[in-house]
Amino acid sequence: xxxxxxxxxxxxxxxxxxxxxxxxxxxxxxxxxxxxxxxxxxxxxxxxxxxxxxxxxxxxxxxxxxxxxxxxxxxxxxxxxxxxxxxxxxxxxxxxxxxxxxx
Numbered sequence: 001x002x003x004x005x006x007x008x009x010x011x012x013x014x015x016x017x018x019x020x021x022x023x024x025x026x027x028x029x030x031x032x033x034x035x036x037x038x039x040x041x042x043x044x045x046x047x048x049x050x051x052x053x054x055x056x057x058x059x060x061x062x063x064x065x066x067x068x069x070x071x072x073x074x075x076x077x078x079x080x081x082x083x084x085x086x087x088x089x090x091x092x093x094x095x096x097x098x099x100x101x102x103x
Contacts, residue, residue, distance in 0.1 A: 047102075054098045061091035 002013045009020035017024050040046055068084030071077075 050098050050102060054095055057091045057094040057098070061088050061095070064088035064091060 002011050002015070003009065004011055004018040004020060004023050006023040007018060007021040009018060011018055011020070064084050064087040068080050068088070071080035071084060
């Protein structure tokens, strides 16, 4: 069940014209939701924060690789084979999220 935005009367969800008041709904292709790009998420400060975060995640991924090599050379298998790869992939995931947020 749907309701007309003009008269608030009930109508079928498949109706394109309100049976109560005759309101003609625009085609879906004409209905657009405005995107506000003047908020913080689209500001230069946010872009700078994304850049710094991506650099930090890159350094974190590099540090995880170095830590894995060091841990394996010291026969610390848990750190070298489990903890370091988990940290590495977490950092790569952060980089992917940042790149997707920049679209």
